[in-house]
Amino acid sequence: MAGIPFEQFLVQTVNGLVSGMILALVASGLTLIFGIMDVVNFAHGDLLMLGAFVGSGVFMSSGNFWAALLAAVVVVAVLGALLQVTTLRPLLGRDPLTTILATFGISLVLQNYALWQWGPSARNITEPIGGQFRLLYLQYPVYRIAIALLSGAIIGGLWLFMKYGKYGIWIRATTQDRVMASAMGIPVPTVHAAVFAIGAGMAAASGVLFAPLVGVTQTIGLDFTLRAFVVVVVGGMGNLGGSILASIFVSLLEAYASLFVSPAQAVIVSFVVLVLTLLFRPTGLFVPTPK
Amino acid sequence: MLTLREVHAHYGKSHVLHGVSIDVGPGEVVGLLGRNGVGKSTTLKTIMGLVRASAGAVTFEGRDLVGLPTHRLPGLGIGYVPEDRRVFRLLTVLENLRTGLDRSVVTPARREELLEKVYRHFPVLRERRNQAGGTLSGGEQQMLAIARAMVLEPKIILLDEPTEGLMPRMVGQIREIIEILHKEGVAILLVEQNVPLTLAVSDRVYIMEKGVVRHEGTAAALRADDAVIHQYLGV
Amino acid sequence: MTSATGVLRTDGLTVRFGGLTALNNVSMSVPRGQIRAVIGPNGAGKSTFFNCLTGVIRPTSGRIVFDGEDITGLPPYLISRKGLARSYQITNILPRATVLENVRIAAQSRRYNWRMLRHHRAYTDVLDRAHAVLASVGLDDKAEELAANLSHGEQRTLEIAIALATEPKLLCLDEPTAGMSVAETHYTVEVIRRIAANLTILIVEHDMEVVMGLASAVTVLHYGEILAEGSPAEIQANARVQEVYLKI
Numbered sequence: 001m002a003g004i005p006f007e008q009f010l011v012q013t014v015n016g017l018v019s020g021m022i023l024a025l026v027a028s029g030l031t032l033i034f035g036i037m038d039v040v041n042f043a044h045g046d047l048l049m050l051g052a053f054v055g056s057g058v059f060m061s062s063g064n065f066w067a068a069l070l071a072a073v074v075v076v077a078v079l080g081a082l083l084q085v086t087t088l089r090p091l092l093g094r095d096p097l098t099t100i101l102a103t104f105g106i107s108l109v110l111q112n113y114a115l116w117q118w119g120p121s122a123r124n125i126t127e128p129i130g131g132q133f134r135l136l137y138l139q140y141p142v143y144r145i146a147i148a149l150l151s152g153a154i155i156g157g158l159w160l161f162m163k164y165g166k167y168g169i170w171i172r173a174t175t176q177d178r179v180m181a182s183a184m185g186i187p188v189p190t191v192h193a194a195v196f197a198i199g200a201g202m203a204a205a206s207g208v209l210f211a212p213l214v215g216v217t218q219t220i221g222l223d224f225t226l227r228a229f230v231v232v233v234v235g236g237m238g239n240l241g242g243s244i245l246a247s248i249f250v251s252l253l254e255a256y257a258s259l260f261v262s263p264a265q266a267v268i269v270s271f272v273v274l275v276l277t278l279l280f281r282p283t284g285l286f287v288p289t290p291k
Numbered sequence: 292m293l294t295l296r297e298v299h300a301h302y303g304k305s306h307v308l309h310g311v312s313i314d315v316g317p318g319e320v321v322g323l324l325g326r327n328g329v330g331k332s333t334t335l336k337t338i339m340g341l342v343r344a345s346a347g348a349v350t351f352e353g354r355d356l357v358g359l360p361t362h363r364l365p366g367l368g369i370g371y372v373p374e375d376r377r378v379f380r381l382l383t384v385l386e387n388l389r390t391g392l393d394r395s396v397v398t399p400a401r402r403e404e405l406l407e408k409v410y411r412h413f414p415v416l417r418e419r420r421n422q423a424g425g426t427l428s429g430g431e432q433q434m435l436a437i438a439r440a441m442v443l444e445p446k447i448i449l450l451d452e453p454t455e456g457l458m459p460r461m462v463g464q465i466r467e468i469i470e471i472l473h474k475e476g477v478a479i480l481l482v483e484q485n486v487p488l489t490l491a492v493s494d495r496v497y498i499m500e501k502g503v504v505r506h507e508g509t510a511a512a513l514r515a516d517d518a519v520i521h522q523y524l525g526v
Numbered sequence: 527m528t529s530a531t532g533v534l535r536t537d538g539l540t541v542r543f544g545g546l547t548a549l550n551n552v553s554m555s556v557p558r559g560q561i562r563a564v565i566g567p568n569g570a571g572k573s574t575f576f577n578c579l580t581g582v583i584r585p586t587s588g589r590i591v592f593d594g595e596d597i598t599g600l601p602p603y604l605i606s607r608k609g610l611a612r613s614y615q616i617t618n619i620l621p622r623a624t625v626l627e628n629v630r631i632a633a634q635s636r637r638y639n640w641r642m643l644r645h646h647r648a649y650t651d652v653l654d655r656a657h658a659v660l661a662s663v664g665l666d667d668k669a670e671e672l673a674a675n676l677s678h679g680e681q682r683t684l685e686i687a688i689a690l691a692t693e694p695k696l697l698c699l700d701e702p703t704a705g706m707s708v709a710e711t712h713y714t715v716e717v718i719r720r721i722a723a724n725l726t727i728l729i730v731e732h733d734m735e736v737v738m739g740l741a742s743a744v745t746v747l748h749y750g751e752i753l754a755e756g757s758p759a760e761i762q763a764n765a766r767v768q769e770v771y772l773k774i
Contacts, residue, residue, distance in 0.1 A: 166393045173379050173390050180377040183339060184390045185365030185443065304678045305705040327568055327732040328704050455568065484568065486772045501708055501733070525768050526565070526734055526746075526761055 008259060011138055016255030018144045020248035021151040025206045026224050027231040027243040028155055029199030035238025036175040036195050038096060039088060042103040044203050044228060045221030046110035051076045051204025052216040053114055056123035065128035065208075072204045080200025081193045088196070089189060114218045127212035147209045154205060155244060158198070162240070171195055175238065227267075230274045236284020245286045249273075292317045292478060293338070293369075293447055298347035300330075300337045307333050309502035310347065313480075315447060320469065320479045322493035322510065324486065326524055330502045331482040332374050335449045338480075339364060339371050351447075365391070370440030374451040374482075376432045378439070380425030384416050387424050387435055391442040409438040412471060430461045437468055447478040454485050462488055486524060490514050498523045533558050533696050533726045534579070534610075539588035541574050541750075548574040550750040552588070556696070556743075561718075561727045563737040563758075566747035567771055572730045575747065576700055579728075580612045581605040593695055611694035613685045613702065621674035625665055625684060628673050630656040632691035656691060663687045663717050679710035683717050690721060697721075699729040703736055715740060738762065746770075 030044050055072035059065060083106060091098050127143040134140070162168040174181040174191045182188045207220070214220060227250070235246030250270045257266035277285050293315040300308040308330050315321045323331050336342040338349055340361040349356040351367055364371075379387050388409065392402045410417035413434045419427060424435060433453055440448050450469075454462045462485065469492045472479060483489045489496060490510050498506040498519065506519050513520060534556040541549040549571045556562050564572050577583040579590060581602040590598045597605055606612075620628050633655045660666040663683050668676065673684060682702060689697055702718065703711040715736055718727065722740075731737050737744060738758040746753040746767050754764050761767055 166389070169382065169386050169389055169393070172382060172386075176379050176381055177377055179341060179361075180373065180379065181390070182360070182362040183341070183365070183371045183373070184439065185362055185394065186390060187362045189360070302705065304681065306678060306707060307705045309707050326734070328701065329732075330705075501706070501711065520772065521768065524772055526764075526771050 009256070011140070012255040012259055013252065014140070014145075016252035017248060018148040019255065020251030021148040021155075022206055022210055023224070023227060023231060023251055024155060024244045024247035025151040025202055025209075027228045027235070027247050028158065028240055029202035030228050031232045031235065031238055031240060031243040032171075032195055033199040034232065035240075036171065036178075037088070037092070037192050039099045039103065039196075040096070040229075041196075041199070042100065042225070043083075043107040043110060044103075044199070045223075045225030046107045046114075047076055047080060047200045047203040047221070048207040048210075048224055049114060049216075049218060049221035050079070050110055050207070052125070052207035052211045052220060053118050053123065054204070055208035055211060056125050056216045057118075059125045060123075065125065068125060069205060069208045072208045073201045076204035077197040077201035081197040083200075084193045084196035089192065092192075111218055111221075120218075123211075123216035125208065125211040125216065143212060147213075150209060151206070154202065158202070159240070167191075167194070227270055230270045234273055234277045234285050236286060239284055239286070242284050242286040246284075249285075292352055293480065294348070294350045295334070295338070296348045296350075298334070298337060298349060299345045300333055300342050301345050302333075302342070307502055308337060308344075311499070311502070311504055313497055313504065315478050315480050317446070318473070318476045318478050319495065320473050320481060320493045322489035322496040323480060323482045323499060324484070324489055324496060324520070324524060325499035327484070329499045331499055332451050334499070335371070335373075335451050335480065335482055338449060339369070365443045365445070366394075368444075368446035370443045370445035370448040372436045372440050372448060372450050372453065374455065376429075376436040378424035378427070378432045378435050380423065382424055383421050384424060384427070384435055385420040387439055388416075388442055391439050394443075397444075405442045405444070409441060412441075412468065413438055430457050430464070433457060433461070433465070434468075441472070441477075445477060447480065448472065450479055450481045452482055452484065454483065454488060466492055484524075486520055532556060533593055534728070535591040536579075537589040537591070539575070539578060539590065540586050541571075541578060541583060542586045548750050549578065549585070552747070552750070552752055554745055554752065554755070556726060556728060558726055559724075560743055561722055561729065561741050563741035563744045564728065564730045564747060565732070565734075565737055565744060566753070569749070570747040571750040572747055573700075574750075576612065576698055576728075576730060579605075579698060580610065606692065609693065609695035610698065611689035611692050611696070612698040612700065613682075613689050614700055619673045619681055619684050619688065621672070623673055624669065625660065625671050625673055625676065626656055626669040628684060629659055629687050629691045632688045633659065633693075636691075636693055659687050659691045662690070662721055664720075679706060679713055682706070682710075682714060686717060686721070690725075695726065697725055697727045699727065701730055701732065703731065703733050711736060 026044065026048060030041060033039055033041050051072040054075050055068040058071040059068035087102050087106065088099060091102055129143050129146045131142050132139040133142055162172060170186045170191055174186060174188055178188055231246045231250055232243050234250065235242030250273055253269045253273065254266045257269045295311055295313040297310045297312055298308055299310055311334055323334065325331050333342060337344050338356065340356065340359055344357045351369060354367065388406065392405060415431055416434060416438055419431065424432065427435060453465050466488055469479060481489060481493065490513055493510040496508060496510050496513055497504050500523055505523060532555045537553050539549055539552040552575065564575065566572055574583065578585050581600050584599055589596055592608060592610055595608065597608060630652060633652045634649065657666060660669055663686060665680065665683060665687060668680065673681065676684060686702065703714050706714065711733060718740060729741065741758055744758055744761045745755045746761060748770050753770060754761060754767050
């Protein structure tokens, strides 16, 4: 640690927190879907990518970032619900491999559709809040902070909805005991479709928020999918709070690692954490010891 | 009100119900007795649609239940308290109750009334209303499971072995609750292995063996002459 | 008190899971050739007892002596090799193999562990044994049938045949007639009676007709302890046992 200026460390902390929040937005949708219907959604990153493309389309015609964000969320959420009802609902109760293959298939379809629809060149969304502010020795983009706050707000909203909303209780009950939930009159198939829609919507939101940083191409989802899975396992599958903590934890570690190695190599950190978690605390690092 | 006619059910290849026929009239308390493994719980699960009836008819107020998705049944007036209770462990007591209270047909005022009623019958639930369901004792969880079915304002409650695993003194409490429900006109189909309790609270009793009903009679008749009970439940 | 020729003996078998005592000081002895039924109301500890015998659970204290040898704490596969076979409530057959193959694989396990190069048809003694076992349970005419195509009752019988093919000294049957119709139950009881000749059998059951009809001795468990032991007639006449069954 000697020789690394403290300011660099602080800046990386901020970077880590920012990426952590976006990853958390992606991962929470993924863990929600897994928790409630035991579906490992391999198409999650592609829903993110789709959201970015839809957002870019709306942005180009309207010039309004927020309209783009809203449109992307709504369109992809509806698509998510349709996907769940047509392809995943009939597979409920079957061998888990079947649903994995199904979501993998959806992923391929979405990627190729995006290629066909929008072509191979990258699209763009301009950040809504420009400018920079002075963070220690750096000029730090305001937008990055804005993304982190916005992600936090969305996740916070989700948490409030799950904790206090009537439908939040339905979702939590269905996640814990789907049979008893239906015996209480909760329409479980509808809840499944709704949760998939919420997860898809959150992925789409991440896509639009992240787009100004990296541009919109068919592959932006891939980087997220893998890291989101790592985070979901480390945080405890189905555990919302855990996935958020794990997102921040892993992103911070990666950010600190990039002080020493290149960012491409820093990604190894997340996999090391994954392996350690599976070896020593397979139910999740941030989950209380299983009863 | 609730009728089963020659109902067959399978768990995979295992043929568990071999033609069960049962009737429960409005407001009646009907007991279903039998040894372990004879198919009592499976009968309740088949009514609830948790196990698909492979043959036979299940009707409620004239309406065919076979093939209906389970979540439609509470709306028809059927409540279910399963074996091993199945309270939502990570939801608070209040949230558990809300899964039954938050129905669109219920006004907020009525919800308050129902909640108050349940708290009056089960004061311990009021005390523990913000505690997670999983932290309650076995007996308290049983209270919660029954209360959760009560707030559905059901016409009939399917009760699966409510005294199992409970300390003997709690059996008296279960008996009281059943009697309260009976007084309110709620019908009950009670699956039990505890014979004295069942004979005390039921109007009529069925006895099952090996997937069929072997005997049907009034509880009064069985209290007077329990030879049949010994035959099918004793050793 | 404990018979030297007893096939199975347990001394003070106790199993505790945290605060729960599932088995408490269970001492019993099963003489060679007996059919012993273990009964008891729900939660009495019957499954725990079986799981202990077959090595699935390690007892907290106490000993299990099988054919003169202490097998306490041994892993299941070793216990099986020593001749303690078990059938399960959930059918464990290989559905995509034929009936004969299912039994042959079990019979083979007792003989040739290391010779890998000969064709299986060359092991005629194993094949003969498999056929003999199938004949003894009445499934010989279904030998070439796929196991998945058998009726439920026949599949449960196949389970018993598989256990038999391992040439056990003690056969443990876990609720063999669970979920069966009256007809299937009679069929299974007949099968068990037929194979009981050269075998010692321990059977957990809820169906009292099966228990009283088959068993020569009965042990009643209640809350993890032995409540009573004796002949079926003695158990039926035992008022305390009746109480326990009718009043839990």
